[in-house]
Amino acid sequence: MNPIVGNNVGSDQGAIQAAFPGEYKGFAPIGRGSYAKVYRAEDNYGQTVAIKVIDVRNMQKEIIPYMQNEMKLLSESDNKNVIKLFKSHQSPDKLILVLEYCFLDVEFMVKRYYKGKLPDNLVIIILRQLANGLSYLHKNKIIHRDLKLENFAVQLTVEDQDALQKRNDLTVFERATYKLIDLGLAKKLGDLTAQTSTWAGTELNMAPEILNEEKYSFQADMYSLGVCLYYMVAGKYPYFDPTNRTPLQDLIKQENADLNLIPNIQLRSLIQKMLKFNPKQRLTFQELYQHEFLKYREGDLMNPLDLELDSNQVIYSQRIEDSTFEDVRTEQQLIQQYTTNQYRIDQQQTFEKKSDVKQDFSSSQQQQYCNFVQPDTEIQQYPIISSEYKNVFPNNTYDPIKKQNDQIMQLYHIKNQYAAIMKLADYLEQIIPIVKGTKLDFFTMESKFNMYIEYLRMVSKQLYLKLKQRFQFYQPSLGSFDRYQLLEKQVKQEDQIKFDNIKIKEGDSSGMISWFNKKVFKSIKCEPHDSLNFNQQYQQNNIELYKELLKMLQDTFYKYQDDSDPKLKRIKCLLYLSMINTARSRVLFQVELQNVDYKAEELLLTKARDEPDTLSEKVTSILAQYNLNYD
Structure with a gap:
């Protein structure tokens, strides 16, 4: 029996319906954490979403700032490779987040479908998308601080979900969208040169400067990304002592990870530079963007990611200022300028037809993505929620007419x-x-x-x-x-x-x-x-x-x-x-x-x-x- 199923399902569903009357149906539990439970549901347009319900009453007060942090950052997110928060609601008892639905995470994908190791070409595909998601965070001066395989969600189309389940078609992962999730430990800094000193993250993926409780910056994300890539290719962590006799900091300092486990020479060299103990010697994001894996060659076939990666280079080639992106017209302005009522009506009818399509997954196939909370050290970024709860975060409404990237x-x-x-x-x-x-x-x-x-x-x-x-x-x-x-x-x-x-x-x-x-x-x-x-x-x-x-x-x-x-x-x-x-x-x-x-x-x-x-x-x-x- 799924551990999430129990007496709380009804109360959670009731809370969701009270927060968003008549907007969601077909609830199915798909995962749980210490304080959060996640349900798959369907909105009135047939769009599948993940609804995260967080029990505030049983949560330690020190963890609440992480929840506030995540809600604020996700509500501001507007990148294909960063999980989207469609709606949020707060009450004295619960925090409810309506998020993009993702079928599974990379950690489960690696273990379940690839026996612990991914092929080189798939690692490159994932790297390119993660780099794009990180660039979006960095553009907004946000450091993730908890990069790990379970925080990389895998989004598949309904057709590809079906192909994976019925035919075990692994080519679906080459077409998947990979998203950064769980921004609970993310932090906004002044600019790309700013530093922080909060001890945060997951130990085996942490940069050595965090482990040593030193000041660190965005280069910490680079190290964690290198650990993730190494694990995807080699099937294990680059530095790990099961006997616990040698401190992790000392293992990292020796820089003696077995790189021969990475057959692709280019990928091996890239990961080696990412895993440098000294942040000043470590590969920079600017250097990463100069690598062949991310650069677009004239005449190659392409997808939207190629040009986006190309444009991201400006983020690391100059100091980011608040005014850098202010002169770009907003999408809302363009919508008002060019959209006609008839076009919206046509698109609405299209989505209404799609809403008749249902997803039917067995419980054994519901090892899905769950955006778990990582309760760690207290951070002072945001005040603890007072007894008078207010919905202070943007209530982002999902617009099916503006479905990203299809057209x-x-x-x-x-x-x-x-x-x-x-x-x-x-x-x-x-x-x-x-x-x-x-x-x-x-x-x-x-x-x-x-x-x-x-x-x-x-x-x-x-x-x-x-x-x-x-x-x-x-x-x-x-x-x-x-x-x-x-x-x-x-x-x-x-x-x-x-x-x-x-x-x-x-x-x-x-x-x-x-x-x-x-x-x-x-x-x-x-x-x-x-x-x-x-x-x-x-x-x-x-x-x-x-x-x-x-x-x-x-x-x-x-x-x-x-x-x-x-x-x-x-x-x-x-x-x-x-x-x-x-x-x-x-x-x-x-x-x-x-x-x-x-x-x-x-x-x-x-x-x-x-x-x-x-x-x-x-x-x-x-x-x-x-x-x-x-x-």
Whole structure:
């Protein structure tokens, strides 16, 4: 029996209903702490939330400031990678927080689904999101002070929850959103150079300067982040003496963690720098943002996180002042300026339809996220709540019409479409000169590949124009205005240069034999970008191109007995890279939008771009993952 189930369920539910009459239903207990109980519930729009009920009567007075601290910070949070507080309510008996619902935490994910260790690519995905969440806190001069795996929540879509439970599909974790939770020990400082001395956190994850009761600053978060990354990769803490004979401070000072447990050299080097005993020698957040894991390379596929990480660098490159972000227009102003009543009505109807969808989880599957309180040393930041309770914190109302990232992902999806197609055209262009004069060359090879290149670039430009048109005005359902603004800047300024010299032709092309030999290439018709014919045409041409590449790849094995020739190896790599992007672009035309962080995949492709066998495995995995058939 779930330990939370008992006589208090009814009273907690009654308290929630009294605080928010008729707003929530379908209560299910999902976890508990010393003073807090957490329930999963559903609002009137079908949105699942986590409701945290804190019993004030049985709580030590010293812990109440932590609750106040958490409520205040979460109510101000506005970042995809920091848990959101939708509503709050205070009474003499209880504090009630309505929070984003997350399916589980990283600690449970590591132990339950990965047997204690995560693959490198997933660690990089999690690192990028945690860095973004921390940057948001640091921008607001907040140090977290309790970074640990159980304080990293994992948010999955309903579809991915179902895929995980029914098929044990672990790829859902590559699409998940990772959020910092439990800001009970977080503290606001004057700026990024300010220090504090409060002993706070979880010992095995604490920075040595906190353990030694010295003054510390934001570099303490860096150390704790390093401990978390080490644990995710190695399956254990970097410094831990089960006999308790050696103090943790002394173990940390020796800096002799077994780094050989981290196979990825780049990740190993990064973690080693994070775990430096001396904060002055430790990796800084500015240096972290210069690392390849976080930097976006031109031409890579991307998601909203890439541009956000890129913009975060300003946080660590200069001293943060209150005025730094004051000149940015607020999202509310933009909503008032651009939103029409009809748009809201349409969106409302959409969400009402969604509200009919229910989640049905068995009790054995309810090992969920619980934003537990960490009662530690007293902090003097906030006064203890008086006997006259007042709801002094913002009562943030969740607006389903402004659901974050769902529609802005469509913009990134279009950008990824033309990025993959442009990259494919570039690879084909590299193939032509290296194949000419070899055993793989044939009479119409150059003209045929040039025609594919021309076609691909025209399709890319058509998609680019489609995306550019979407920036006519901002709508609240697009999500974060910061992300919208960053993407608009890249599309209209940086990407514009790539497409200036590309002309879109229509009708028959003449003078190239291969053009007439291929039925699907008798005409290039870049029809209206949302037309079914346009998508079908690309799917058909994509299949034809893949077959051409596959035939040439097969010829590399049939026509060459000795495969040690470096030139042949390069040809194979280019063919595989072309096939990868051919499959990628086809996937981007036919699958539903997913919150995929392509960075880890791009890093692996960059590392393997000269290894034909590795690239071959990547082609196979894409075909299998998306059930692509090129017969």
